[in-house]
Amino acid sequence: MNQASHGRDPIGEYLDQLRAGLRTGPQEAELILAEAEDHLRETAAAGLAVGMTERDAQEAAISTFGPVRAVVAAHHARRSRLAAAGEAGLAVWKLASILLLTSGVSGLAIAAINTIWPSFVLMPNSGVCWPCLPGQDFVLVPLGVSGSLWLAWAVATVGGAILLAGCGLTARLRRRRGRGTLLGGLFPMVAAGFFGAIALALTPLSASGVRLATGLAAACLAVAVGYAIQMARTFRRQRRDQVGTFGRVLG
Numbered sequence: 001m002n003q004a005s006h007g008r009d010p011i012g013e014y015l016d017q018l019r020a021g022l023r024t025g026p027q028e029a030e031l032i033l034a035e036a037e038d039h040l041r042e043t044a045a046a047g048l049a050v051g052m053t054e055r056d057a058q059e060a061a062i063s064t065f066g067p068v069r070a071v072v073a074a075h076h077a078r079r080s081r082l083a084a085a086g087e088a089g090l091a092v093w094k095l096a097s098i099l100l101l102t103s104g105v106s107g108l109a110i111a112a113i114n115t116i117w118p119s120f121v122l123m124p125n126s127g128v129c130w131p132c133l134p135g136q137d138f139v140l141v142p143l144g145v146s147g148s149l150w151l152a153w154a155v156a157t158v159g160g161a162i163l164l165a166g167c168g169l170t171a172r173l174r175r176r177r178g179r180g181t182l183l184g185g186l187f188p189m190v191a192a193g194f195f196g197a198i199a200l201a202l203t204p205l206s207a208s209g210v211r212l213a214t215g216l217a218a219a220c221l222a223v224a225v226g227y228a229i230q231m232a233r234t235f236r237r238q239r240r241d242q243v244g245t246f247g248r249v250l251g
Helices: 008-022 026-049 056-067 068-116 145-174 187-201 203-207 212-251
Strands: 120-124 138-142
Touching: 008 026, 008 056, 008 068, 026 056, 056 068, 068 145, 068 187, 068 212, 187 212, 203 212
Parallel strands: none
Antiparallel strands: 120 138
């Protein structure tokens, strides 16, 4: 869309005002303006077809389309909703990636512990004692770790790492485009609450002696504590910056 092609007709002036009001990148602004111009020109052409003068047809088209301020406000509101949805989706992506990675690493660690220090269960004595005494009805049998379980935890670890790397790359691209920090900088608070809740939910299983639940609960608690520390540091830095700014104003 070339601004020179507008001349000084009402639609051209309207589009110039719309361009000045949009707070978007150049490419996105040109797309919005092109769509608006197509709609306005088609509406004006319909007015010409029923006998209106060119100026009256253009003014009628503009009146139907809406004031510049209303159009700009509607676009910015829609853009804000899309941005909020994108941030929420990215936050869920990051939380799921960290949870998958944490589960995989915890599973591998517990599988290694079960291999080195196996748990035992009582099994009926079928004549093959390990270990047993003569006449013993039950024997202690170690719980082994199957190869498929090792593979499942390894896949979870690798998959979580790949997803987390992809999430980090997406967040970096968003920052380069001026999208700001994830969830307005509140992601550490959300993550601390999320992983703290998971650790709390796993507490009954941990108390019953399930090693996997104990390991995963400990890992989630560590992640929650890490994000809580990060959140505290962020708040402390923000408070220090505010104090510094206030001191410069007073000075």
